[in-house]
Amino acid sequence: MAVRAAVAGASGYAGGELLRLLLAHPEVEIGALTGNSNAGQRLGALQPHLLPLADRVLEVTTAEALTGHDVVFLALPHGQSAAVAEQLGPDVLVVDMGADFRLKDAGDWERFYGSPHAGTWPYGLPELPGARAALEGSKRIAVPGCYPTAVSLALVPAYAARLVEPEAVIVAASGTSGAGKAPKPHLLGSEVMGSMSPYGVGGVHRHTPEMTQNLSAAAGEPVTVSFTPTLAPMPRGILATCSASARQGVTADAVRAAYEKAYADEPFVHLLPAGQWPATASVYGSNAVQVQVALDEAAGRVVAISAIDNLTKGTAGGAVQSMNIALGLDETTGLTATGVAP
Ligand SMILES: NC(=O)C1=CN([C@@H]2O[C@H](COP(=O)(O)OP(=O)(O)OC[C@H]3O[C@@H](n4cnc5c(N)ncnc54)[C@H](OP(=O)(O)O)[C@@H]3O)[C@@H](O)[C@H]2O)C=CC1
Numbered sequence: 001m002a003v004r005a006a007v008a009g010a011s012g013y014a015g016g017e018l019l020r021l022l023l024a025h026p027e028v029e030i031g032a033l034t035g036n037s038n039a040g041q042r043l044g045a046l047q048p049h050l051l052p053l054a055d056r057v058l059e060v061t062t063a064e065a066l067t068g069h070d071v072v073f074l075a076l077p078h079g080q081s082a083a084v085a086e087q088l089g090p091d092v093l094v095v096d097m098g099a100d101f102r103l104k105d106a107g108d109w110e111r112f113y114g115s116p117h118a119g120t121w122p123y124g125l126p127e128l129p130g131a132r133a134a135l136e137g138s139k140r141i142a143v144p145g146c147y148p149t150a151v152s153l154a155l156v157p158a159y160a161a162r163l164v165e166p167e168a169v170i171v172a173a174s175g176t177s178g179a180g181k182a183p184k185p186h187l188l189g190s191e192v193m194g195s196m197s198p199y200g201v202g203g204v205h206r207h208t209p210e211m212t213q214n215l216s217a218a219a220g221e222p223v224t225v226s227f228t229p230t231l232a233p234m235p236r237g238i239l240a241t242c243s244a245s246a247r248q249g250v251t252a253d254a255v256r257a258a259y260e261k262a263y264a265d266e267p268f269v270h271l272l273p274a275g276q277w278p279a280t281a282s283v284y285g286s287n288a289v290q291v292q293v294a295l296d297e298a299a300g301r302v303v304a305i306s307a308i309d310n311l312t313k314g315t316a317g318g319a320v321q322s323m324n325i326a327l328g329l330d331e332t333t334g335l336t337a338t339g340v341a342p
């Protein structure tokens with residue numbers, strides 16, 4: 001029997017990417033689609049690439065519109081998910097693509113998001129140690145942020161194998177779709193085209209505590225994270241360049257071996273052959289993650305680089321992968337690791 005799925009936030013970028021993936025999912029039937037300012041509009045006017053859904057009309061996002069489904073995806077701005085989720089029954093699988101349920105520490109939430117903490121749900125990054133067991137059979141899933149996905153997959157093997165000291169320096173470039181579809185002056189084509197620029201500098205980006213949470217869990221001790229995001233003139237993609245001090249005596253062979261072991265059986269994480277480096281173009285539109293790692297012996301640092309598509313593995317693909325696990329389906333159902341190039 002088909003899994004009936006509703007999507008709240010169907011007019012946005014994350015909701016649109018999710019619908020693209022759900023249309024190709026053999027077990028899913030797409031139910032209610034909701035929006036906010038675009039309620040009442042045809043989806044074809046908002047997401048013209050989703051041809052089979054063009055004549056569907058967006059409803060207002062209410063618990064009533066979302067009931068009667070097996071799975072409800074919430075692709076809403078931060079702070080909007082909790083009120084909707086609490087009105088959905090405990091038997092419905094609720095997959096939150098926003099940030100509301102990602103953090104364990106209420107103080108971190110309040111500091112970075114400036115509102116009361118809604119709670120913590122099982123975290124939808126299956127490749128993290130222990131994550132799959134928490135997702136199996138779960139009725140609530142918190143999909144990670146796009147930067148924490150890229151950064152965690154780049155660095156967790158180094159922390160889990162105790163190859164590096166508990167500090168990390170991360171500079172990551174994101175495509176503009178990461179900022180959502182709502183118009184913002186700094187995202188005008190004339191501001192973005194032909195330029196790269198930093199933002200959220202100095203430890204203030206709200207993804208910093210999420211990265212700290214994931215890396216500290218892998219390390220078994222608190223990890224300090226210096227994170228600098230940058231905006232790149234491309235619609236999709238994240239390239240995360242991460243480094244951490246190598247522990248005394250760590251060799252390049254030991255680093256390589258740890259990453260090979262961590263990712264040997266992962267369907268979506270590809271540790272590239274030595275000498276080949278991740279590129280956002282190679283993962284465009286796919287749920288794949290490219291990872292490469294090197295030991296900079298002169299600087300004494302392990303350097304790990306990852307590339308993801310922020311809308312696919314960074315949100316909608318990660319959401320579908322985690323839903324598959326929660327429902328007991330094959331984890332890869334409806335997802336591809338094959339990109340689009342050039
Ligand atoms: N873009 C990305 O790469 C990623 C996004 N996410 C997360 O996914 C969520 C959606 O992001 P994204 O799609 O980029 O954002 P968009 O701005 O593109 O879309 C936001 C969606 O939420 C709806 N919405 C806006 N305000 C409200 C409200 N007050 N109540 C209910 N619905 C509302 C909008 O409806 P309407 O258009 O009709 O007003 C739209 O459908 C966010 O939490 C974001 O952090 C997570 C990882 C990556």
Ligand SMILES: CC(=O)N[C@@H](CCC(=O)OP(=O)(O)O)C(=O)O
Nearest residue numbers: 098099145146174175176178179
């Ligand atoms: C380029 C850009 O602006 N990116 C967004 C990332 C948003 C995202 O994907 O994460 P959340 O789900 O936590 O919002 C940002 O830096 O805020």
